Structures are given as structure tokens and as C-alpha cells.
Amino acid sequence: MPVTRIATLLKNGQPGTSINARGWVRTRRDSKNGFSFIELNDGSCMRNLQIVVENSVPGYEDSIRSVTTGASISVDGVLKESPGKGQRIELHATSLTVLGAADPQTYPLQKKGHTFEFLRDIAHLRPRTNTFGAVARVRNRISWSIHSFFQNRGFLYLNTPIITTSDCEGAGEMFQVTTLDLAMLARKQIESIDWKQDFFGKPASLTVSGQLEAETYATAIGDCYTFGPTFRAENSNTTRHLAEFWMVEPEMPFYDLEDNMALAESFIRTMVSDVLEHCAEDMEFFSQRIDPGVMARLETIRTKDFIRLPYTEAIEIIQRSGRKFDYAVQWGSDLQTEHERFLTEEHFGQPVILYNYPRTLKPFYMRCNEDGKTVRAMDVLVPGVGEIIGGSQREERLDVLVQRMGECHLNPDDYWWYTDLRKYGTVPHAGFGLGLERAVLLITGMTNIRDVIPFPRTPGHAEF
RNA sequence: UCCUCUGUAGCUCAGCUGGUAGAGCAGGCGGCUGUUAACCGCCGGGUCGUAGGUUCGAGUCCUACCGGAGGAGCCA
Known part of the structure; x- marks a missing residue:
């Protein structure tokens, strides 16, 4: 008997077909007229398969009692059109096997009403909920989209080291x-x-970043990207930070800052489009249950060009806004979260790419502009999440790079192989880093980064 | 790390100005039903985060500690 995943069954299943379905019970409703309804979920999609089990099914009396929320079962049966509302087809069981019971007295998940905080404590069971199932599927699609975006453009997928002896960019x-x-x-x-x-x-x-290593390949075999885990030991406790997260870092030779911004914009738009196209059902859930504004936000991203704004103009806009901020801004000061939110959520109401930041605010490897004051950095800010991408054109001139290292109190000798790239056949190049989990936040409308990675690592938390 | 809030039944929460705990859901039992966050009735379940203190009396006030959450900084 063919085993079919529920997503496929609900989409293509034809009445009269005999099939086997396996999964985990969401709920059971009994009719004392001698049959039971089972809602079965196997994680392949948001929706459940409704199963009708008549008491004539062998072993019904013995097994139906252990068909409780969380139990795993295997059901053979025949698909039929459903007379009830809410589903096109349903499975009429001819045999029912309880693979693993789930004691309802102790099984923590109920049919409804759990807080994300509670679910975080049972991160091993939370993928069995609607929300975390949907997050997992969307996250998977985003990862797929990342690879296809770059592969379609001829980028090389590069694995940079997890263990490093270079304190690259001093990034925390x-x-x-x-x-x-x-x-x-x-x-x-x-x-x-x-x-x-x-x-x-x-x-x-x-x-903390594969960028420096990625530059070595970009300046040898061309466009490439890394996509892997990244670690920051910062003691930051926010809804946007993890100690272990996944980052995508493309690096492109012969790109200037303009090219870099164009790629970043196209990249985000592609991820959003792919999820809208392939995860419609899950997105419907996020729109209804998690964030009513998510679809409008994604539609804006999909259809409108991102705002591109030099840092200097951003400062002027903030200063002219007449708004009261906790922190005043002046040229040379870093933008606070409140300023970024103002720009992307209120003033523009859409993604904004800020570029040409004061050199004092940015790392040594960013290319210095001719004004002597700014560097070719860019940050992509999006509503609800803030900075989702940070990148720059890289400083390709050896003398300037070495001078900048000095300003940043770094010893060029420690970066001998990095400076070699400028010494031998240097080229203009650029790249950026995207935080995967922040992309998942943006696209799902979830608000806590700890809920969009299977097992979050934050200060004091490395359970599971 | 700083600021604010919070910690009451398995879960989500109520408990007003201090008088020794309640609801919904979950669970058990029974009823009803092609049901679908099913419905109706009954029952069981809590040393109110921990340790001190004030008081005749503390879930309720005070102190400390330990969890949790949100905001800020840092950044992706």
C-alpha cells in the first residue's frame, strides 16, 4: 500500500484510492454511534488529514483509547469525498496501528493556547505545533531560495571554516x-x-564571519557565497540576537557599492517571492494568526524599489522630523534602533538601504570614499526587524587598507594573507552578510528570533 | 550588561484597598453528536518561584536571591 504524505494527499488524493498515512494525532473526536474522527498531521503541511475510524475496524475498542493528542499512528484506508465541511477528502480506515502512545496526563502539548515562552522550554516538541511546523517549512524554503538565487547567477557555494584563528573584523x-x-x-x-x-x-x-576567507575565493574564482553557522559571544538579550545563527555571505569581484546594493535588493525580493509562491498555506496562517500586516509588507518588498539613502541624508531626515528621540543624532553618531525604526517603519514604510557611513563607525575593510570621511558601507533596514543585511565595497588599495588597520588598532601582520590579496592582483570587490533568522522573522512576521531557529542558543541557554 | 514588567492547578490567566485560593482549557467518568478550537453534566488537581521579614493574620506589603518576558546597547 503506497505511503503518501498528507500534503500530497490533500492536494491530489482521489476518492477510491487505497493509501497508508502515518503521522501524529492532533485531536480525536468520538461519536458514540460507533466511530471516531482523527485529525492526523505529518508535518508536510499545515492542514490535517481527517480520518474516520468505524468501530468495525479490527481492534477499534482496544486501540482507539490510546489515539490521543501526540500519539503516532499508521492508518490504512480508502480515500472518500468528505460529506462534512472543512475538507475535500477524508480517509476511511480499514486498519489502525498505534505506533507510539502519548500519555495525555503528561504530554505537554494541548490542542490550543500555548505561549511561545512555554514552547521554548519544550523545544523538542514544539515542531509539532502549527506555528513551529510552519516556521520550519518557511525556513526550509528560504534556505532553498538562497541557494537557488546564487546558483542561478553562477555563484560558487563556498564552505569557510567554523574554527578560526583570525579575529576578523573585531565583530564582537x-x-x-x-x-x-x-x-x-x-x-x-x-x-x-x-x-x-x-x-x-x-x-x-x-x-563570527566567513567574509575574509570568502574574499580569497572571490578574488580567484569569482562570485561566491557562504552559508553556514556563525557565532557571537555577545551578552545580548534581545528578540533579534542569537549566539549561534546562520549567515549568508556573498562576495563578488568587480562589484562596486551600487552593484552590491542591487544584488542585496534582488536577493531579498527573490526570497520573499519564493516563499509567497511555495508556502502560500503557511503564509496564510502567519497572516491570520501571527501578524496581520505581514502580507502587505511582503507585497511592498516584492513590488517597490528599496529606498537608497546616504547616511548623511538619513541624519538630516531624522533631524528634520521634529520627532522626540531618546538619543539625539548628529553626523558621525551611530543610528540607534529608534532611528532605524523611524526611517523604515514610519518615514518610508518600506525597506531602506543606508550607505556611505562615517568611517569611524565601520570596520577596517570597508572602502574609503574620496571625501575622506565616509566608507562604502551599506545596511539594509526592513520594517519590524531592523538591520537584515550589512555589507560594503571592500578596500582594495593596500596602502589605505593598512592605514585603516592602524586606525582600528589592528596589526596588519595578523592579516598577512588578507593583505596579500591587495598585494597581488587586487580588484575592486564587494559583499554583504544576511542573517538567515532575521530573514525568517521578516517573512513570517514572527517577532522573536528564538522562535525561528529550531534550538536557540542565547546567554545562559544551550538546552537540547 | 542596564532599565521596566512578571513568576498563582498540566496550560492560559483572575484574585480590588492584607482575612488562610478561583475560572477556562487539558485530564478522569457519564451523556449527546458526520464531528472538525465539538457540545452538556460531574469529579480529581495548587506547601500561590525560593528564603527571610512586617502583621493577630501575607497570593496580596518589604528585602534578597533565582526563573521568565519586553526595551536598550552590540550587531546579522
């Missing part, structure tokens, strides 16, 4: 990787660590 605190016996070192109360004794012979960390 890093997780140290060591095989040294810390407990023993603590007992010895030694004054300094002999890193030669460590696994790599020097301090090593988990990567």
Missing part, C-alpha cells in the same frame, strides 16, 4: 575553542597561558 566577542584543561589550569593558578600547548598552537575561536 568570540567563543574560544580550546582543548586545554581549564579546570587544571585554574588549580595551578598560572599567570599566563602557553598557547603553544593548545590544539592549534595559538588561540582559536568560532567564526
Whole structure:
């Protein structure tokens, strides 16, 4: 008997076909007239398959009682048109097997009404809920879309190292990787660590970005992108930060900042379009249950050109707005979250790409403009999420790069291989980084980043 | 890390100005029903986050600690 996933059954299943369905019970309703309705979900889609089990089915009396919310079952039966409302077809069981019972006294998930906070504590079971099933499917589609976007443009998928010994871009605190016996070192109360004794012979960390390594391939084999886990040991506790998250980092030779912005915009638009096209049912759910404004926001992204605004003009807009902000802005100061929200959510009401930031605000590798004050950086800000992409044209001139390293208190010797790229056959190039989870937030309308990654890692939390 | 809020039954919450705990859902039992967040009735279930303190008396007030959430900083 063919095993068919419920998504396919509900779409293409024809009355009269004999099939097998397997999955997890969402709920059961009994009729004392001698049959039961089972709502079965197998994760392939939002909707459930309704199963009708007559008491004439072998073992009905024994097994139906353990068909409770959360139980796993396998059902053979025949598809029939459903006389009831709410479903085109339903499965009339000819045999029912309970694969695994779920004690209703202890099974934490109920038919309705759980907070995301509660579900976070049972992250191993929350994918069995509508919301987290939908998030998982949309996240999967976004990942697929990322690969197809770049592959369709001839980009090379590049795996940059997870473990690194370069403190690249000084982008925040890093997780140290060591095989040294810390407990023993603590007992010895030694004054300094002999890193030669460590696994790599020097301090090593988990990567905070694959950018610098990606540049080496971009300047050799052309357009490429990384897509992998990224780690930040910042003690940040917000709805937008994770200690472990997934980042996409394309890097393109011969691109200037304009090209970079165009690619970023096209990239986001493609992800949004793909999800709208392929996850319509899940998006319907997000629109109805999670964020009523999500569809309008995505439609704007899909159809309207992003605003491109130099940092200097952004400052002027904020200053002229007459709005009271907790933090005043002046040229040279970093934009606060409240300013970014004002720009993207209120003033423009759509994605905004800010570019040409003061050099003092940005890392050493961003290309200096001729004005001597700004660098060719760009941040893509979107409503509800804030910064979703950060990128820049890279500084390809060796002398300027080395000078900038000095300004940022970095030792060029530590980046010898990176400066070599400028020493030998340097080219203008650019790239950016997109936080996958922030993209999932944007597209689903979910508000907490901890709910769009299967097992979130945040300060004090690495359960599961 | 800072600021604010919060911690009462398995879950979601109520409990007003202090007088020793309630509802809905879930669970059990019974009834009804081609049902679909099913419905109706009954029943079981809580040392009110922890430790102190004020008081004749604390879920309710005070202090500390421990969870959780939101905002800020940092950034993707």
C-alpha cells in the first residue's frame, strides 16, 4: 500500500484510492454511534488529514483509547469525498496501528493556547505545533531560495571554516575553542597561558564571519557565497540576537557599492517571492494568526524599489522630523534602533538601504570614499526587524587598507594573507552578510528570533 | 550588561484597598453528536518561584536571591 504524505494527499488524493498515512494525532473526536474522527498531521503541511475510524475496524475498542493528542499512528484506508465541511477528502480506515502512545496526563502539548515562552522550554516538541511546523517549512524554503538565487547567477557555494584563528573584523566577542584543561589550569593558578600547548598552537575561536576567507575565493574564482553557522559571544538579550545563527555571505569581484546594493535588493525580493509562491498555506496562517500586516509588507518588498539613502541624508531626515528621540543624532553618531525604526517603519514604510557611513563607525575593510570621511558601507533596514543585511565595497588599495588597520588598532601582520590579496592582483570587490533568522522573522512576521531557529542558543541557554 | 514588567492547578490567566485560593482549557467518568478550537453534566488537581521579614493574620506589603518576558546597547 503506497505511503503518501498528507500534503500530497490533500492536494491530489482521489476518492477510491487505497493509501497508508502515518503521522501524529492532533485531536480525536468520538461519536458514540460507533466511530471516531482523527485529525492526523505529518508535518508536510499545515492542514490535517481527517480520518474516520468505524468501530468495525479490527481492534477499534482496544486501540482507539490510546489515539490521543501526540500519539503516532499508521492508518490504512480508502480515500472518500468528505460529506462534512472543512475538507475535500477524508480517509476511511480499514486498519489502525498505534505506533507510539502519548500519555495525555503528561504530554505537554494541548490542542490550543500555548505561549511561545512555554514552547521554548519544550523545544523538542514544539515542531509539532502549527506555528513551529510552519516556521520550519518557511525556513526550509528560504534556505532553498538562497541557494537557488546564487546558483542561478553562477555563484560558487563556498564552505569557510567554523574554527578560526583570525579575529576578523573585531565583530564582537568570540567563543574560544580550546582543548586545554581549564579546570587544571585554574588549580595551578598560572599567570599566563602557553598557547603553544593548545590544539592549534595559538588561540582559536568560532567564526563570527566567513567574509575574509570568502574574499580569497572571490578574488580567484569569482562570485561566491557562504552559508553556514556563525557565532557571537555577545551578552545580548534581545528578540533579534542569537549566539549561534546562520549567515549568508556573498562576495563578488568587480562589484562596486551600487552593484552590491542591487544584488542585496534582488536577493531579498527573490526570497520573499519564493516563499509567497511555495508556502502560500503557511503564509496564510502567519497572516491570520501571527501578524496581520505581514502580507502587505511582503507585497511592498516584492513590488517597490528599496529606498537608497546616504547616511548623511538619513541624519538630516531624522533631524528634520521634529520627532522626540531618546538619543539625539548628529553626523558621525551611530543610528540607534529608534532611528532605524523611524526611517523604515514610519518615514518610508518600506525597506531602506543606508550607505556611505562615517568611517569611524565601520570596520577596517570597508572602502574609503574620496571625501575622506565616509566608507562604502551599506545596511539594509526592513520594517519590524531592523538591520537584515550589512555589507560594503571592500578596500582594495593596500596602502589605505593598512592605514585603516592602524586606525582600528589592528596589526596588519595578523592579516598577512588578507593583505596579500591587495598585494597581488587586487580588484575592486564587494559583499554583504544576511542573517538567515532575521530573514525568517521578516517573512513570517514572527517577532522573536528564538522562535525561528529550531534550538536557540542565547546567554545562559544551550538546552537540547 | 542596564532599565521596566512578571513568576498563582498540566496550560492560559483572575484574585480590588492584607482575612488562610478561583475560572477556562487539558485530564478522569457519564451523556449527546458526520464531528472538525465539538457540545452538556460531574469529579480529581495548587506547601500561590525560593528564603527571610512586617502583621493577630501575607497570593496580596518589604528585602534578597533565582526563573521568565519586553526595551536598550552590540550587531546579522
